[in-house]
Amino acid sequence: MKRAGSAAESRRTGARPPIAILTDFGYRDHYVGVMKGVIASIAPAARTIDVTHGVPPQSAIAGAIALHQSWRYFPARTIFLAVIDPGVGTARRAIAIETRAGARFVGPDNGVMWPAAAAAGLASAVELANPRYRLKELSATFHGRDLFAPAAAYLWRGIRLDALGPALVTDDLVQPPAPPPPQAAGARLTGTVVYVDGYGNLVSNIDRASYERFASRFPGFSLWVTIGGGARIYPQKAYGEAPAGAALATFGSFGMLEIAVRDGSAAERFGAGPGAALSVRATRR
Secondary structure (H helix, E strand, O other): OOOOOOHHHHHHHOOOOOEEEEEOOOOOOOHHHHHHHHHHHHOOOOOEEEEEOOOOOOOHHHHHHHHHHHHHHOOOOOEEEEEOOOOOOOOOOEEEEEEOOOOEEEEEOOOOOHHHHHHHOEEEEEEOOOHHHOOOOOOOOOHHHHHHHHHHHHHHHOOOHHHOOOEEOHHHOOOOOOOOOOEEEOOEEEEEEEEEOOOOOEEEEEEHHHHHHHHHOOOOEEEEEEEOOOOOEOEOOOHHHOOOOOEEEEEOOOOEEEEEEOOEOHHHHHOOOOOOEEEEEEEEO
16 A cells, blocks of 8 residues: 655655554543643654544553554654553553654553554564653653653654664564454354444454455355344445444455444444454355
C-alpha cells in the first residue's frame, strides 16, 4: 500500500510528522490533556493526533490491534505514543522503537507496539533510561506523563533514539499472545473473535485469503457463519445490505471477517467478545 507521505516529501515541503497518541485513558479525565501539555512544553510546534483513547482499560491486545490497524495511514516518521500500561511502576520496560518504514513508537514493552512495529520493520529499540529526557519526578502510576510523553517530544525535536537509553535486542521485545490461525476441517472453517469495536462488531482472525481459499473448495455451495451455535448468518458486502436489526457477516475495514448487526450490536445480540469461536460452513444449495 502506498504510504500517506514519505520522508523525502516531508523534507521537500517542510512538513513535520505528528505525534499520534493512543491510550486507554478514556475521555472523562485529564490524563490525555496533561500528556499533550508535557509535549507542548518540550516541543511547542509538534502537532498531535488522537488515534483513540477508547481502548478497553488495560487491554494491551486491543491496543495492539488498534495500533496495527492505524500506523500505515500516517505520514512517514510519525511518532506513535501508545500508552496502555497495566504494569506501570513495575519492572516492565519503557521503550522506544525505530522502524525501517520510518515510523517510531514510544510506550511500555508489553506487546502494545510490537505488531505495528514488526509490520513497519523493526530496526532498533532502546530502553528509556536516560533521566535527561523525562520529567524530573517520575511517579509510579503515570509514566504516560512523566516518561513516555517527554520521550516522544524529544524524538520529535530531533534527539537520536540512542540518546534515550541503552540498546535492546528487538527479538526480545514482548509480543502479545496471538490466537491460533483459522482452521479448516471438512466443510467448516473455524476462527476466533479478536476485537470488538465501538459498534459491537465482532472482528475475527479469519482473513479474506483464508475465507476465499476455503470457499474455493466448495464451488456452488452456500457459505454461512455461526457463532455460539446460533442461527445462520449470511455474508453481505456492506452493512446496509442487511435489513434493520438483522445479523450479517462481512469483511470490514480491518480486512477480517466480522459479525455485525444492522443498526445494533452483535456483541450484545450474541453475548460474545474476544475469544469467542465462530465458524464458516459450506452446504449445498
